[in-house]
Amino acid sequence: MAKYICTLCKYVYDEDVGIPEKGIPAGTKWEDLPDDWVCPLCGSRKKDFELMEGQASTPALAKEKKPEPKVISNNASLAGSVKVPAGYGDDDLRALSYAEAAVLCSNLAKGCEKQYLFEESAAFKEISDFYMSKAGKVEGTFDDLMALIEENLSTSDEALKIGKKSGDRGAFRVNLWNNSVAKILDSLLKRFTDEGNAMLENTNIYVCDICGFIYVGDEPPAICPICKVPSVKLLKVRRD
Known part of the structure; x- marks a missing residue:
């Protein structure tokens, strides 16, 4: 029997095994899964x-191949080998918006917390809250959101190539997370286009506090499929 892999999170569906805990018995063929199965x-x-x-017979996360570390003396080594997307150069420097400053400080707070610098973490959190209070409500349409995601995806592939070429594992990882999360957001929004508000009725929405992965369902997965943190980091979105 066949196996099918999710191109976004690398989950593998094995027809031999099925998903008994989800009511899908072993031996269920791919074409027999409902069209709205996710x-x-x-x-x-x-x-x-x-x-x-040729993959393992048990549904699992396919492990991504990590790039080999490579030392490059300067950025000129990349010239001519990878096209740098517009907006990634030093000539594009500008002041951050309130929302961007809030996100930056929020990430710094998380970094400090991970290093047990709780006082510094609390300070960055307070600064983040201040900037967010100044940001105001973001106006826009569904089409605007789709356009932003498409713009993100149009540049993230090049960013991945740059990170891999440079041998900077940190840069490669953060761009890989960005690329994966953007693709999942794109898939969710296209689902919403097909299903409408029914997609969000009688269910929950969770957001990974580390990488931004969004999950729609009753309970979050045991680990984030993108950055692998435990479910405690997948925060439930309040809907008033």
Whole structure:
């Protein structure tokens, strides 16, 4: 029997095994899954899966191949080998918006917390809250949101190539997370286009506090499929 892999989070559906805990018995063929079936790990659509061969027989997360570290003396070594997207150069420096400053300080707060610098973490959190209070409500349409995601995806592939070429594992990882989360957001929004508000009725929305992964479902997955943090970091979104 066949196996199918989610192109977004790498979850593998094995027809031999099924998903008994989700009411899908062993031996259930891919074509017998309902059209509105979604990935149990990231919530992406059935059409985001593709046939795979020669993989493990148990549904699992396919491990991503990490780039080999490579030391490069200067950025000139990259010239001519990778096209740098517009907006990534030093000539594009500008002041941060209130919302961007809030996100930056929020991330610094998380970094300090991870290093047990709780006083500094609290200070960055307070600064983040201040900037966010000044940011105001973001105006926009559904089409605006889709356009932003498409713009993100149009540049993230090049950013991945740059990170891999440079041998900077940190840069590669953060761009990989960005690319994966953007693709999942794109899939969720396309699901919403097809299903409308029914997609969000009688269910919950969770956001990973570390990488931004969004999950729609009753309970979050045990680990984030993107950055692998435990479910305690997937925060439930309040809907008043």
